[in-house]
Amino acid sequence: MRYCVIMCGGVGSRFWPSSREERPKQFLDFFGSGRSLLQMTFDRVLELVPAERILLLTNKRYAPLIREQLPEIPAENILLEPARRNTAPCICWAAHHIAALDPEGSMVVLPSDHLVLKEKAFHESLRRGFEFVENADRLLTLGIRPSSPHTGYGYIQQDAPVESAEGFYKVKSFTEKPNAELAKVFLASGEFYWNAGIFLWKAKSVLEAFNRYDPETAAVFNRGNSDYGTPRESAFIDANYSSAPSNSIDYAIMEKADNVYVETVDIGWSDLGSWKALYDISPRDEHGNVTQNCRLIQQDCENTVFAISDREKIVVAKGLKDYIIADTGRALLIYPVADEQKIRQIVNDVKDRFGEEYV
Amino acid sequence: MRYCVIMCGGVGSRFWPSSREERPKQFLDFFGSGRSLLQMTFDRVLELVPAERILLLTNKRYAPLIREQLPEIPAENILLEPARRNTAPCICWAAHHIAALDPEGSMVVLPSDHLVLKEKAFHESLRRGFEFVENADRLLTLGIRPSSPHTGYGYIQQDAPVESAEGFYKVKSFTEKPNAELAKVFLASGEFYWNAGIFLWKAKSVLEAFNRYDPETAAVFNRGNSDYGTPRESAFIDANYSSAPSNSIDYAIMEKADNVYVETVDIGWSDLGSWKALYDISPRDEHGNVTQNCRLIQQDCENTVFAISDREKIVVAKGLKDYIIADTGRALLIYPVADEQKIRQIVNDVKDRFGEEYV
Numbered sequence: 001m002r003y004c005v006i007m008c009g010g011v012g013s014r015f016w017p018s019s020r021e022e023r024p025k026q027f028l029d030f031f032g033s034g035r036s037l038l039q040m041t042f043d044r045v046l047e048l049v050p051a052e053r054i055l056l057l058t059n060k061r062y063a064p065l066i067r068e069q070l071p072e073i074p075a076e077n078i079l080l081e082p083a084r085r086n087t088a089p090c091i092c093w094a095a096h097h098i099a100a101l102d103p104e105g106s107m108v109v110l111p112s113d114h115l116v117l118k119e120k121a122f123h124e125s126l127r128r129g130f131e132f133v134e135n136a137d138r139l140l141t142l143g144i145r146p147s148s149p150h151t152g153y154g155y156i157q158q159d160a161p162v163e164s165a166e167g168f169y170k171v172k173s174f175t176e177k178p179n180a181e182l183a184k185v186f187l188a189s190g191e192f193y194w195n196a197g198i199f200l201w202k203a204k205s206v207l208e209a210f211n212r213y214d215p216e217t218a219a220v221f222n223r224g225n226s227d228y229g230t231p232r233e234s235a236f237i238d239a240n241y242s243s244a245p246s247n248s249i250d251y252a253i254m255e256k257a258d259n260v261y262v263e264t265v266d267i268g269w270s271d272l273g274s275w276k277a278l279y280d281i282s283p284r285d286e287h288g289n290v291t292q293n294c295r296l297i298q299q300d301c302e303n304t305v306f307a308i309s310d311r312e313k314i315v316v317a318k319g320l321k322d323y324i325i326a327d328t329g330r331a332l333l334i335y336p337v338a339d340e341q342k343i344r345q346i347v348n349d350v351k352d353r354f355g356e357e358y359v
Numbered sequence: 360m361r362y363c364v365i366m367c368g369g370v371g372s373r374f375w376p377s378s379r380e381e382r383p384k385q386f387l388d389f390f391g392s393g394r395s396l397l398q399m400t401f402d403r404v405l406e407l408v409p410a411e412r413i414l415l416l417t418n419k420r421y422a423p424l425i426r427e428q429l430p431e432i433p434a435e436n437i438l439l440e441p442a443r444r445n446t447a448p449c450i451c452w453a454a455h456h457i458a459a460l461d462p463e464g465s466m467v468v469l470p471s472d473h474l475v476l477k478e479k480a481f482h483e484s485l486r487r488g489f490e491f492v493e494n495a496d497r498l499l500t501l502g503i504r505p506s507s508p509h510t511g512y513g514y515i516q517q518d519a520p521v522e523s524a525e526g527f528y529k530v531k532s533f534t535e536k537p538n539a540e541l542a543k544v545f546l547a548s549g550e551f552y553w554n555a556g557i558f559l560w561k562a563k564s565v566l567e568a569f570n571r572y573d574p575e576t577a578a579v580f581n582r583g584n585s586d587y588g589t590p591r592e593s594a595f596i597d598a599n600y601s602s603a604p605s606n607s608i609d610y611a612i613m614e615k616a617d618n619v620y621v622e623t624v625d626i627g628w629s630d631l632g633s634w635k636a637l638y639d640i641s642p643r644d645e646h647g648n649v650t651q652n653c654r655l656i657q658q659d660c661e662n663t664v665f666a667i668s669d670r671e672k673i674v675v676a677k678g679l680k681d682y683i684i685a686d687t688g689r690a691l692l693i694y695p696v697a698d699e700q701k702i703r704q705i706v707n708d709v710k711d712r713f714g715e716e717y718v
Contacts, residue, residue: 017673295713297705314376314690314717316705318698325693331673332686334693339677346656346675354654358673 001102002130003203004049005094008038008066008112009059009081013359014274014340016347017331018307021359026113027065030272031282032292032311037272038112039069044119045110048126055079055097056112057090080234082241088252089244091199092210092221093237099203100229106134107206109199109249115281117268125265129200132165132263139209140200141171141254143193143262144269149183152273154195154250156262157186171260174250193262196269199249206253214252220244275324275340279305305337331358360461361489362562363408364453367397367425367471368418368440372718373633373699375706376690377666380718385472386424389631390641391651391670396631397471398428403478404469407485414438414456415471416449439593441600447611448603450558451569451580452596458562459588465493466565468558468608474640476627484624488559491524491622498568499559500530500613502552502621503628508542511632513554513609515621516545530619533609552621555628558608565612573611579603634683634699638664664696690717 012025019025026038035043045054051072058066060080066073079097081090091109098105108126116122125142133140143156159172174195178186186192210218220243227236254260270281282290287302294308299318307326308315317325324340326333331350335343351359371384378384385397394402404413410431417425419439425432438456440449450468457464467485475481484501492499502515518531533554537545545551569577579602586595613619629640641649646661653667658677666685667674676684683699685692690709694702710718 017675297708297712308691312689314709314713315693316376316691316709317693319695320693325691327686327691329688330671332667332675332684332691334674334676334679334684336678349656350673350675353656354673 001053001105002049003098003102003105003107004045004054005057005091005098005107005109006038006041006045006054006112007057007087007090007109008062009057009084009090010111010113012113013344013347015278015326016343016350016359017328017333018309018326020328021356023065024062024113025272027062027069030278030292036069037115038066041110041112041114042070042073044116044122045108045126047123048130049108052077055094057081057094059084079237082238085241085244085246087197087249088210088214088217088247089220089241091206091249092214092217092244093241095203095206095210096221096224096228097233099207103204104202106130106200106202109197111197111271113272114196115268115270115272117270117281118266121265122267125263125267126200128165128167129263132162132168132261133201133205137205137208137259138201139205139254139257139260140168141260141262142196142198142200142267143264144196145264145266146187146192146194149180149187150194151177151180151183153177153271155183155186155192156195158191158193158262158264162261167264169262169264171254171262174255176250193264194269195250196265196271199254200263205259209253209257209259213256214247217244217247217252275305275326275343276337279303279337303337360412360464361408362457362461362464362466363404363413364416364450364457364466364468365397365400365404365413365471366416366446366449366468367421368416368443368449369470369472371472372703372706374637374685375702375709375718376687376692377668377685379687380715382424383421383472384631386421386428389637389651395428396474397425400469400471400473401429401432403475403481404467404485406482407489408467411436414453416440416453418443438596441597444600444603444605446556446608447569447573447576447606448579448600450565450608451573451576451603452600454562454565454569455580455583455587456592458566462563463561465489465559465561468556470556470630472631473555474627474629474631476629476640477625480624481626484622484626485559487524487526488622491521491527491620492560492564496564496567496618497560498564498613498616498619499527500619500621501555501557501559501626502623503555504623504625505546505551505553508539508546509553510536510539510542512536512630514542514545514551515554517550517552517621517623521620526623528621528623530613530621533614535609552623553628554609555624555630558613559622564618568612568616568618572615573606576603576606576611634664634685634702635696638662638696662696 008026012019056078155175157172158169162168224236227233290305295314297316301320304320304323309328322337324335347359367385370380371378386395415437514534516531517528521527583595586592649664654673656675660679663679663682668687681696683694706718
């Protein structure tokens with residue numbers, strides 16, 4: 001059977017102050033549509049996988065938020081990580097959990113805070129992806145054709161095409177966050193795709209890969225083989241999870257395995273990894289400003305994002321070009337879009353100077 | 360006996376959103392000192408006039424704010440204007456009220472929303488001013504030596520000095536809000552002073568001047584001669600006040616009377632009539648920024664005012680030069696200081712588009 005694993009433990013500090021540790025990006029109604037990014041992710045996959053086979057992997061502190069936002073999800077489908085260990089341990093646990101429920105089960109791993117604009121293409125891509133991994137022992141990642149030489153993404157280089165599966169390729173290499181020079185070469189070559197962090201495989205295929213390429217993590221989780229799918233599972237996880245090394249699935253498995261494939265897709269994807277990314281995909285007024293339902297009077301503002309939590313608040317602004325204005329009530333950010341990579345450092349400064357409660 | 364009349368009916372729209380009709384400028388703790396401008400005005404004059412002889416003239420809607428901020432003031436000293444009629448009717452009423460209590464009484468009229476930095480000089484100036492008007496039938500206004508060719512003030516031109524009263528001059532002319540050219544000539548001449556809106560006279564002197572120079576206003580208030588100082592006074596005012604024409608004391612009396620004098624003073628005065636005026640008198644950091652106790656992390660900001668109502672709020676700003684940032688929770692203003700004269704128009708726009716409750 002097909003399962004879906006939605007990873008929603010991220011803290012999203014790049015969108016501070018709109019995104020805070022207490023309520024990170026995936027839990028925010030980013031577009032004023034009435035649904036958070038997590039809810040949108042859930043809604044989007046529901047056509048392919050029923051709610052009872054959708055698993056949510058998250059940090060313990062976010063369990064109440066998830067129950068509030070997704071009451072349709074059975075309580076036992078919320079897998080609570082007792083510690084932050086990046087994606088590899090998280091996926092290894094989820095695969096064990098699924099394999100215990102269905103040894104032949106397949107799974108798609110989805111980030112909870114990305115945007116997909118072409119829903120139909122997304123469904124079609126996932127359907128083809130499931131078939132592709134269910135027919136053989138393969139690890140599949142979705143690749144997005146790059147639209148710019150972005151230096152913040154991982155890049156996947158295609159190798160030979162897969163016969164009889166159009167748009168699927170063997171993977172030649174992974175390159176995490178290239179420098180600007182290299183990113184331009186990648187873009188020009190036409191052989192490289194952005195790694196969207198969406199993976200498909202059979203649970204047993206990825207567990208096999210862990211055994212071979214990341215035996216340390218595999219060893220931690222293999223010790224629980226008699227507990228998965230039983231009432232003892234969460235006690236086992238609480239006792240053992242934090243002894244797994246912190247590692248990403250890309251480093252642990254994808255860059256090493258020899259049965260890795262990429263499905264190249266056009267699904268209107270954005271990782272919403274930055275204000276700039278949000279800006280790029282948002283509807284704008286004739287001056288290029290993005291406003292999320294806020295009550296704005298602007299004069300001579302251009303290419304500026306106004307992210308105001310309180311929809312009743314009046315904002316009057318003049319003469320801002322290429323700025324981010326984010327106001328959450330507790331914090332106000334007025335910052336050039338071009339400098340947004342410095343926001344993470346600022347979040348640390350805020351924490352040091354004014355306390356944890358602001359970040 | 361000496362009385363003080365503090366006028367506090369203004370709405371202060373130039374400081375929107377910090378100043379709102381519901382709580383105008385004079386009621387705000389503008390400098391984070393713990394005392395509002397009104398309270399500071401009261402504190403400042405208390406050395407000269409005891410609380411029981413300090414009268415507060417205000418619009419009815421502000422009575423609760425005044426009682427809250429100045430519990431020391433007896434209730435009967437709060438004179439409530441049933442309509443807005445500018446300063447002439449307000450002062451005419453106050454003079455009648457005082458004359459009924461003490462026919463020989465003298466009075467100083469003070470705006471409630473100005474700043475005086477040199478308190479000792481202020482006290483000395485007022486003492487000399489009281490003596491000056493108590494010895495003869497004179498109308499006295501305080502004149503501030505101009506520091507710039509400001510076009511927003513009234514200018515007083517001095518005539519011959521008064522013998523045996525250093526710094527006192529007969530007044531030759533009043534000029535309200537000159538154009539920039541004229542203001543420069545005024546400044547260069549050395550004969551002109553800013554009209555601070557602080558007046559001293561005997562109650563009977565100003566009532567006599569109303570009779571002679573503004574008979575229409577005088578007629579309205581003379582009808583209540585048997586009511587002032589009695590329980591009937593407020594009923595008389597409620598029934599008659601709004602039939603007085605709206606007029607300023609400058610136009611009604613000062614520009615016409617022939618017994619008008621100016622006392623030239625150096626009291627560290629600012630009318631705080633604009634963000635720029637606030638900026639000019641506020642302490643600044645090494646980059647010229649003014650912050651009122653707010654939790655600010657700024658980078659490359661210069662000559663910018665941060666007026667944040669919530670002292671717990673974090674503000675992160677970069678690259679703002681010569682801006683006003685005013686955040687009241689309900690409204691956020693991000694506006695160039697140079698354009699601040701447009702704020703009044705914006706307040707009207709806000710009212711039209713989003714409702715009265717924001718202004």
